[in-house]
Amino acid sequence: MIRAYHPGTRAVQDRVGVRELADHVGRSIGPVVKDVAAAFLALQPFLVVGAADARGRLWASLLTGAPGFVRADGARRITVNGGPAAGDPLSGALGRAGTPVGTIALDPRTRRRMRLNGTLEPVPGGFAVEAEQVFANCPKYLQKRHPLQALPEGPGVLLRGDSLTPAQQDALRAADTFFVATTAEDGVDASHRGGGPGFVRVRSPHELAWPDYPGNGMFLTLGNLAADPRAGLLVPDWETGAVIQLSGRARTGFGADGGRTVTFTVESVVESLPAGRIVWTPPEYSPANPPVAAHRGSTTT
Structure with missing residues (x-):
């Protein structure tokens, strides 16, 4: 079995x-930060990190800094200068040795992204991650944007709260991007x-849903959810730098037409306007985004 695939992932595949496709794509996953990945990381002004807090709730957090604040530190390790903003749900977890973390670096300017999962080690001025899984993803469903400025204050x-306010519901309905942290026995x-605005459907102050669009065939996120329903969402407002963080549980429904829908139950909400946030240009939407209305079908679990 490819090391990246636990039984939950295999069940979804x-x-x-x-x-067969997953086996082929999965061969690209390994613990080494190659030179091209190191060069990519050095250019990025933000990094998304997923982990569990002290209560076991899963969150995704946005870390920002001048390019170079994330860097490769040898062939199997990255170092991050700084940490989450004050009050962030992961401020404690990202200071604890041995914390399993998942990270994604995404460049809206070029529609490139890479993921690195591993184990955290505190270092002076920040933390390091000992890499266990490193891999790139295709540019599907990434909206192109360019940074305008960083706001230090x-x-x-x-x-x-424990539910979505009306304003937060509106922000989620307008979102074209979010990040999701999931976990299983092999890590985070x-x-x-x-997707296009509206691809996140707000069913109530306590429930969201979104279509699972075709991707690389690995099904790492859905596989983790099959093994452990905990999930954390990070929804950025690219034009103001605000972020909404959600922690809760998710399940996948499989439709008779082959479509898939993920339903997320909201348990905790944090909305922030942090220092160091980046303001971006309006998006150039991905040509891969499906029409939103085409994904409103019934599903079965």
């Missing part, structure tokens, strides 16, 4: 019928989801 956490993974 088999249900969808992509085991910000009030920090604005709201905490952080991934990207994108």
Whole structure:
């Protein structure tokens, strides 16, 4: 078995019928940060990190800094200068040795992204991650944007709660991008989801849903959810730098037409306007984004 695939992932691959494709794509996953990946990381002004907090709730957090704040530190390790903003749900977890973390570096300017999962080690001024899984993803569903400015000041956490406010619901309905952290027995993974505005459906203040668009065939996110329903979402507002973080549980529904829908139950919400946030240009939408209305069908679990 390819090391990246645990039984939950295999179960989803088999249900969808992509085991052969998954085996082929999975050969690209390894623990080495290659030179091209190191060069890519050195150019990025933000990094998304997923982990569990002290209560076991899963979150995804946005870390920002001048390019170079994330760098390869040898062939199997990256170092991050700084950490999460004050009040971030992962401020404690990202200071604890041995914390399993998933990271994703995404460049909206070029529609490139890479993921690195491993184990955290605190270092002076930040933390390091000993790599266990390193791999790139295709540019599907990534909206193109360019940074305008970094804003050094910000009030920090604005709201905490256990359900979505009307304004937060509106922000999610308008979102074209979010990040999702999931976990299983082999660690934590952080991934990207994108689509046209409206692809995130707000069913109530306590429930969201989104279509699972065709990707690389590995099904790492859905495989983790099959093994452990905990999930953390990070929804950025690219034009203001605000972020909404959600922690809860998710399940996948499989439709008779082959489509898939993920349903997320909201348990905790944090909305922030952090210092160091980056403001971006309006998007050039990915040509791969499916029409939103085409993904409103019934599903079965």
